Amino acid sequence: MSESFPRLSARTRRFTLGVPRGFTISPDGARVVFLRTRSGTDPVTCLWELDTETHIERLVVDPRTLDADDDLPPEERARRERSREQAGGVVAYTTDTAVTTAVFALSGGLYVTDLPSGGTRRLDIPGSAIDPRVSPDGRLVAYVTGGALRVQDLASGDDRALATPESPTVTYGLAEFVAAEEMNRMRGHWWSPSSDALLVERADEAPVRSWYIADPANPDRPAVTQRYPAAGTPNAVTELFVLGLDGSRVAVPYDDEYLTTAAWDSHALSIVTMPRDQKALRLFAVDPATGRSTLVREDTDPAWVDIFTGVPAHLDDGSLVWVAQADGGNRLFVGDRAVTPPTLQVRAVLDVDHDSVLFTASGDPTEIQLWTWDGHSLLPVSTRSGVFSGRMASGVGVLSEQTLDAEGVSTTVVRRDGVAIPIPSVAERPGLDLRVSLGRSGRRELATAVVLPSWHEQGSRRLPVLMDPYGGPHAQRVLNRRGGYLESQWFAEQGFAVIVADGRGTPGRGPGFERAVLGDLATPALEDQVDALQGVAEQYPDDLDLTRVAIRGWSFGGFLAALAVLRRPDVFHAAVAGAPVTDWRLYDTCYTERYLGHPDEQPEVYDNSSLFGDAAKLDRPLLLIHGLADDNVVAAHTLRLSSALLAAGRQHHVLPLSGVTHMTPQEVVAENLLLLQVDFLKKSLGE
Helix, strand or coil: CCCCCCHHHHHHCCCCCCEEEEEEEEECCCCCEEEEECCCCCEEEEEEECCCCCCCEEEEEEEEHCCCCCCCCCHHHHHHHHHHHCCCCCCCCCCCCCCCCCEEEEEEEEEEEECCCCCECCCCCCCCCCEECCCCCCCCCEEEECCCEEECCCCCCEEEECCCCCCEEECCCCHHHHHHCCCCCCCCCCCCCCCEEEEEEEEECCCCCCEEECCCCCCCCCCCEEECCCCCCCCCCCEEEECCCCCCCCCCCCCCCCCEEEEECCCCCCEEEECCCCEEEEEECCCCCCCEEEEEEEEEEECCCCCCCCCCCCCCCCEEEEEEEEECCCCCCCCCEECCCCCCCEEEEEEEECCEEEEEEECCCCEEEEEECCCCEEEEECCCEEEEEEEEECCEEEEECCCCCCCEEEEEECCCCEEEEEECCCCCCCCCCCEEEEEEEECEEEEEECCHHHCCCCCCCCCEEEECCCCCCCCCCCCCHHHHHHHHHHHHHHCEEEEEEEECCCCCCCCEEEHHCCCCCCCHHHHHHHHHHHHHHHHCCCCCCEECCCCCCECHHHHHHHHHHCCCCCCCCCCEHHHHHHCCHHHHHHHHHHHCCCCCHHHHHHHHHHHHHHHCCCCCCCEEEECCCCCCCCHHHHHHHHHHHHHHCCCCEEEECCCCCCCCHHHHHHHHHHHHHHHHHHHHHHC
């Protein structure tokens, strides 16, 4: 008997296990190193290498042979929570420039692998290793343990601290909470190209208020203390130093609140900073000998500036590669020149290979295509409809493709001579017959996916409707790829017409569309879900029953689901709100203040986007779900809303999840959450 979809989805971490990822191309293009689990249900990630001449894959590191346990240090668990990493084993690695030496952390141990031979050994270190990074020349490895940044000579074993924390609240070499959670910066130290120094972040969390994450199901366990920078409260104090292997220490001062990223290549040591109001982004070139910074570029915006991954970078001639808003679009700049049109929304720079830039961009918001700038012209790399990503080095490319027509992720290495070599995925097949239609709906022509049961004959009966959005900034649901609709299709198979819509604030349609939520995270998001529902109902007049409309979501989507039944009970008849943000004063500084400003300066904006003032309006079934170990959207959000609903005498349901974080990685939890939601929704809609 085959497994049910909920069980299989949970076991496969939503069908991500077995998909190749984390690619590194050797300078000669002869080898591609990557990560992949050995099967679609195996959670242990291994390190592999592909020979591009013979097309033969080789297993380089299998963690099961290294006698490592699964006991991760707390800092590594936090780092994985920030990066939404669901697998185990070798989940991250770095290599030297020659791609002959790789280092990685495994269960707190520090390991080095000689890639040509495959030999792996554990290094002797004083503590648990976090974020190890091998030097460009392959002789040294830098890592963090106990808040100290240390360097070990791989040949001699000499291990010494370059920086030691002055107090328990200080760390060297790690990204602070908001950088990792909201700026996509997962690192806090950078090697110099000459391997003789590092740029290192010092973060002091002393000003950040302490919160306590308890596990009420296990009262014998003490609460976990966490420094959480809630909106309007102090952030960690960050500083930068250039630390030389000769013992030198040079301060790199900057005035802004946030360090968004840094880069150190043969052309420049660069840092990018942003003030707390996030209305400017400043790129500086730093003299590593003196720490003196020179402003290279400043971008401003009356709403907020966007942070793009992959920049700053440089071509071989030193030309700056950058992404910024101009003429209503997010555009790729080379030097001072915008080389993409404003109608092509650049999403990220993936690689710079000599004089070529590989980047992702969208013309149609439901697609993420691969492009290159070769120094003279724009060239499309991907030519089919879908969602693409990739890497490029030494004229060799790695192309990852997802479409609506094919299951899973397809990965191909393209050699300089044009020969294509597949890297197989061993992910499990979901076993669902997808019936997804992408289009535009409503007055604003919102990108919308309509997911119908595979067995439904159009026009034969009206189905209850399930809105299934995220609906907030930074995340997009409506994309041309099968993997994004698996859960939606499963809900459809239970008898729902499922609608997924991306409203204002979501990425893909340019800066103006995203900035429509400035000062109000509630009204535009909710209006657009109603608009999309009405638009789809006009397109499917005989298939949707608008007297039975439910909505479900997680995180921002959970906020939106609860908001829907509180403010528009005339449209929405039941809601499942998972890990919802119910009061934006309880969410972090960087995300929240970007859209709502400082709560002391604009309290009315926070009140309007809070759910508490609407508690007395609830007269529809509402199920609140929250992991009690969630350190991102803490359980206080749900508990305080529940208290407000109780005070108003409004019936509701709360499902607390003991020991569960924001990701809900536990298999049994993930499986049964889907089943419980379907049961609740069917009963609430009278099914």
